[in-house]
Amino acid sequence: MSFPPDSARQTSVTLEQVSLRFDRGVEALHDLNLRVGDGEFLSVVGPSGCGKSTMLRLVAGLLRPTSGSVHIGGDTKLAGRQTRRDISFVFQQPTLLPWRSVEKNVRLPLELRGRVGDEGRRRVAEVIDLVGLRDFARFYPAQLSGGMQMRVSLARALVTRPSLLILDEPFAALDDITRQRLNEELLALWGRDRFTAIFVTHNVSEAVFLSQRVVVMSARPGRVLAEVPVPFSFPRNAELRAEPDFARLTGDVSRTLRESFR
Amino acid sequence: MNPLLHRALALFLPPLVLFALVVIAWNGAVVYWELPPYLVPTPVAVLNVAKENRAALWSGALLTGKAALLGLLASLVVGILIAFVFSQSRLIQRAGYPYAIFLQTVPIVAIAPLIILWFGHGFQSIVIISFIVSLFPIITNTTTGLTTLDPNMVELFEVNNATRLQRLLKLQLPGAVPYIVAGARISSGLSVIGVIVGEFFAGFGGNKFGLGYLIYFANATLKTSYLFAAVISSTLLGLAMFALITGIGNLLTLRWRGTR
Incomplete structure (x- = not known):
């Protein structure tokens, strides 16, 4: 299966000789090299x-490395x-705001970017649809199973494309x-x-x-x-x-x- | 049986049975030891006095309740503001916290005359005393709510480049709501106690008296049945306040528990 190239959006990640030592002296990473x-x-x-x-x-x-560098997108921009x-981040826990409905949780990253217009609303509906939660858009996290909560978390990560x-x-x-x-x-x-x-x-x-x-x-x-x-x-x-x-x-x-x- | 009726019975029957037992024991003790009415009146005597004075007790409860609500409301507004300032800086919190604890440990009975000296005999002083005793639980609970943050939530906001203000409005403040509700529940009882104490000292004058003044008056004139009636009224008022705040709190936190 091939995918249409979309060079404007694609991102590579390069970690070069990255070391990180926490304040307590614990060395978490040592000379890590990785390219994605x-x-x-x-x-x-x-x-x-x-x-x-x-x-x-x-x-x-x-976090910032103690030494080495982390590059995102070509080799130009530092993290x-x-x-x-x-970038979107999905955590081990769903990390949903309990006072917000599914819809409003998914909308959060757009709100934080000041981008909730008609297009934003369409995008929210679209990603909720993508993770199969169309009928649950107005539910609150406490009403959902763990798997559904994780789907919400995924939708929220994807909403910003x-x-x-x-x-x-x-x-x-x-x-x-x-x-x-x-x-x-x-x-x-x-x-x-x-x-x-x-x-x-x-x-x-x-x-x-x-x-x-x-x-x-x-x-x-x-x-x-x-x-x-x-x-x-x-x-x-x-x-x-x-x-x-x-x-x-x-x-x-x-x-x-x-x-x-x- | 109707399930709703069943639930209501399960909820109210046990305390009502206990109440009946206590009243019977109370009555029995008065009869058995032949206690004089100025020490311990019989439940029937208390009920009769309460009926005779129901207008005064009712208007007293309304006045006391109004003062307690205002005191509680003021403590919510000021307490949340103070907690907000505390949450913005560790240093400010460390500097101010001992004085917040002072509010908790100061004997309100000793401070009340001073408040009346400063603000005069009357309603305003009573509200201020109620406000002072209600303030501490609001401050501590709200501060805890504003500063107890899920590290992943904080990272989520950071990954999305949220500003400090966005984090405050969209994460910290709504996240603190259950904590504020818990604080208000504690303070709801305290606010009534504050008003009663205030009325002991300031409830004179005018032709409207709160429950605190009625207690003071009944005690001073050895009208023990009336004293009992006023004390029971103020207890009921405290319960009503607690129920009201709990009800509002439950409405505000419905979503957290997944029942809309």
Whole structure:
């Protein structure tokens, strides 16, 4: 499947010899080198506390590296306020405002950019539709299941048409069936808009299913231990999980991951 | 059985049964120990006095309730403003907090005469005393609400380049609503106590008396049945205030609980 090139919107990410030491002296990342291509879907796996989340926050400009550099979009712009316009972040928790309906939660990023006109309203309806929550637009988060809340969170991330989507273990708290379904939906959304995606997870099968490349990080201080290309073609569907090649690749990544725990 | 009736019974029957038992025990104690009416009147005597004086008790409750509502309202406005200032800077919070605690620890009975000295005998002083005792829970709860932030929410706003003002209006203030409601519930009872205390000192003059003055008057003239009736009235008033604030609070936080 091919995608129409849209060079104006696409974004690559380059981390060069990035190290980050927190004030307490803990070194979270050490000499991390990573490049994510335009429109690539990259997954990152690694032991707990290896700095995966920290790496995502560096890319989003929420943290600054102690040394090294983080470039967004070609090699020109450094991560920060400017580049954040095109970035959306999905957290492990749905992180919805409980006093806002689904509709108004999804609208929030547009409000913060001062962009809620007719077009904004249309876009809100469109993304709510995309995540299959049309009938729930006026519901409040407390009335939704965990999976539905995560769909709202996804819709909110997509409403700004980000060129870079950062996902920090977004489906970790969900049951396996819901997780698989959301994986398929996320992939369909990616196939549609072809944003660049960096997806952090503990789940190897999820990483292989979703991405074009899986990066395995070492235990703290985190650096890239291995990169495993995932050759399966798109669009992918649920049957892929049952194929022997899928099992073999998942096994390979798991083995590498186990080594990283040492 | 009708489920609504069933729920109402389940809610109200236990406290009503307890109330009946207490009244029976009270009556029994008065009869058994032959207590003189100026020490402990019988429930029937209290009820009769309450009926005879229902006009005075009703207008007293209205006056006291009005003062308590105004005091509570003022404490909400001022308390939220102070909490807002506290939430803007750690330094200001550290500087001001001991004085906020002062409001909590100051014996209001000792301060009340001073307030009356400054603001005169009358309604305004009573409202101010009620305001002072109601203020602290509002300040602490609102400050907690404004400063207790989910780190992910903060990051969400930051990733979207939100301004400080946007974060305040769209995250902190609405997020503080359940905390403000909790503070107001605590203060609803305190505001009535504040008014009663104020009326002890300032309730004289004019021809309208609050419950606090009726209690003071009944006590001074050893009209114990009347005293009982006034105390029970002020308790009921406190309950009504609590119910009112809880009801409003529940309406405001409906969405949090997912029942619209």
